[in-house]
Amino acid sequence: MTEQSYLDGNMLDGPLREVFAMDVSAATGRCASCGATGPMAGLRVYSHAPGLVARCPACAEVMLRLVRGPDRAWLDLRGTTFLQVPLPPDPLPR
Numbered sequence: 001m002t003e004q005s006y007l008d009g010n011m012l013d014g015p016l017r018e019v020f021a022m023d024v025s026a027a028t029g030r031c032a033s034c035g036a037t038g039p040m041a042g043l044r045v046y047s048h049a050p051g052l053v054a055r056c057p058a059c060a061e062v063m064l065r066l067v068r069g070p071d072r073a074w075l076d077l078r079g080t081t082f083l084q085v086p087l088p089p090d091p092l093p094r
């Protein structure tokens with residue numbers, strides 16, 4: 001049996017809360033590589049890279065990278081086709 005070397009995607013909540021004003025781990029994302037769609041909390045997060053690397057649980061391709069510098073952050077979502085974000089109902093329907 002191999003030791004699990006990644007963390008649950010729920011750990012992205014704190015680091016991404018600095019960048020977004022919402023809980024991204026509650027969002028649904030689609031993998032650009034295999035098309036799997038699922039909760040961002042289900043990603044496999046590797047924290048022993050420079051920054052955080054979150055991989056698709058279906059195909060293991062990178063969906064998200066986040067690097068935190070002293071005064072800025074770099075977010076790479078090129079492996080994610082979309083993020084579907086839950087929102088409260090729009091009070092002013094368009």
Ligand SMILES: [Zn+2]
Binds near residue numbers: 031035059060061
């Ligand atoms: Zn995938």
